[in-house]
Amino acid sequence: MRISRRAVAVAAVLATVLPLSACSGGSGDDSSDASGPVKGKITFQTWNLQANFKDYFNGVIKDFEKKYPDTEVKWVDRPAEGYADKLSADAAGGTLPDVVNVSPDLVAPLAKAGLALDLDKDETAASFRDEYLPGAWQSHQIPGMDGTYGFPWYLNTGPMFYNKRLFEEAGLDPEKPPTTYDEVFDQGLKLAKQSDGEIATLAQVPTIEDFGRYGVQLMNKEGTGFAFNDAKGVEMLTRYKELFDKKALDPQALTATPESSGTKFLTESVAMNPGSALDLENFKTKAPTLYKNIGITDQVTSTGKVNMYVMGVMVNEKTKQKPAAVAFAHFVTDATRQMSFAKQVAIFPSTKGSLDDPYFTKEDGTDETRVRVAAAKSLKTAVNYTPVLFSEQMKTELRNQVAKALQGKQSPQEALDRAVEACDTLLKQS
Structure with missing residues (x-):
């Protein structure tokens, strides 16, 4: 099971069924805070975790109820498919669980509807920051809104793999792979030239995360519109077009x-590709020649900070x-529970100090630890570059306009202007 996952168009789904009037339909007293005695029965909802982690969560609940004898926790788990629809129905019907497993894009419409507790305004919750x-x-903060609307839970990221043999054959230092976009662009052109266009450096067109890692401002400060069509965004897309024209970006990208x-x-026709420990095992069994020449480095970034994927836990503002x-x-989501969970599945804790544990810093010669150590190191300063309000439809719009620019059907400026216009329209509709 892949534990790092994002719902398809979840924000759009929730927004269509969550009018702001939903915030008045809760069953609790939203004027209360979390400073009172910890007691009572609550419901905790997770997202497709029960099948593989039943014993773990039952243990967490047992420990909590032991610490707080006057509490009772009912655990419910929902399948991945239809999760957003279920949240929508519960929110609209006033039956949203007390504590809910969410991703940033899921929490945004709930926060806008007044159904997610602002942790920064609650004295007890804020004390854990x-x-x-x-x-x-910061990953559960909503552009245009003050506050934080979910405790960060587990994180995920992945390193960049590169083919040392291909770099060496192109006259590049295989022990010093490109780590910034400018280095990727420059070395990619050299690699393509040396191979007569047979070897590309990258195989995918730039995504919104790439624009973020390049240092492009993705949204305006008010959170009311997108801004990735600025000079820096155009600069990056122009460099990608150069890669595409010189076959340093795979023609099928x-x-x-x-x-x-x-x-x-x-198949060693591309020199760099993002991945995970699962990919290393795949290389070892299916492409042993490639495996012998695998290099592992951080994600490419010009900001010095890699991208992280985040899951969180939201408190229902209307809980009794x-x-x-x-x-x-x-x-x-505290350090003890997160560390325990991370040792059961390939995720990373979001708590300070946890990534300094030997489990995330010491290699033992296995593929799993090689990737785990590299990823954990980069996560200490990572950010979630995907805007909370950037839907799947918006991703498609950006991809389509980028493709037209790479094909020369429109300039990079025109492409990004049209992508921003389309995304802003979708943002207003949500």
């Missing part, structure tokens, strides 16, 4: 998927048992 990595805490780009890397709900949301 310094326990988490700053980038993780316009229609590539993560799976197809992975295959390109596997706010002290217990806040206490449990914090308990599930």
Whole structure:
């Protein structure tokens, strides 16, 4: 099971069924805070976790109820498919659980509807802020709104793999792979030239995360519109077009998927590709020659900070048992519980200091630890570059306009202007 996942168009789904009037349909007293006694019965909802982690969560609940004898936690788990629809129905019907497993894009419409507790305004919840990595805490903040609307839970990221043999054959230092976009562009052109266009450096067109890692401002400060069509955004897309024209960006990148780009890397026709420990095992069994020449480095970034994927835990603003709900949301996501969970599945804790544990810093010669150590190191300063309000439809609009620019059907400026216009229209509709 892949534990790092994002719902398809979840924000759009929730927004269509969550009028602001939903905030008046809760069953609790939203004027209360979490400073009272921790007691009462609460419901905790997760997202497709029960099948593989039943014993773990039952243990967490047992420990919590032991610490707080006057509490009772009911755990419900929902399948990945239809999760956003279920949240929508619960929110509109006033039956949203007390504590809910969410991703940033899921929490945004709930926060706008007044159904997600602002942790920064609740004195008890806010007191836990310094326990988490700053980038993780900020991931559940909504552009245009003050506050933080979910405890950060587990994180995920992946390193960049590169083919040392291909770099060496192009006259590049295989022990010093490109780490910034400018280095990728420059070395990519050299690699393509040396191979007569047979070897590309990258296999996918730039995504919104690439624009973020390049240092482009993605949204305006008010959160009311997108801004990636600025001079820096145009500069990056112009460089990508140069790669595409010189075959340093794979010719099939316009229609590539993560799976197809992975295959390109596997067959050694692409020099760099993002991945995970699962990919290393795949290389070892299916492409032993490639495996012998695998290099592992951080994600490419010109900001010095890599991208992180975040899951969180939200407290229902309308819960009748706010002290217990806040206490449990914090308990599930504290350093002890996160460290325990990370040793069961390939995720990373969002709590400060956890990534300094030997589990994330010491290699033992296995593929798993090689990737784990590299990823954990980069996560300490990582940020979630994907705007909370950037939907799947917006991703499609950006991809389509980028493809037209790479094909020369319009200039990079025109492409990004049209992408921003389309995304702004979708933003207003949501």
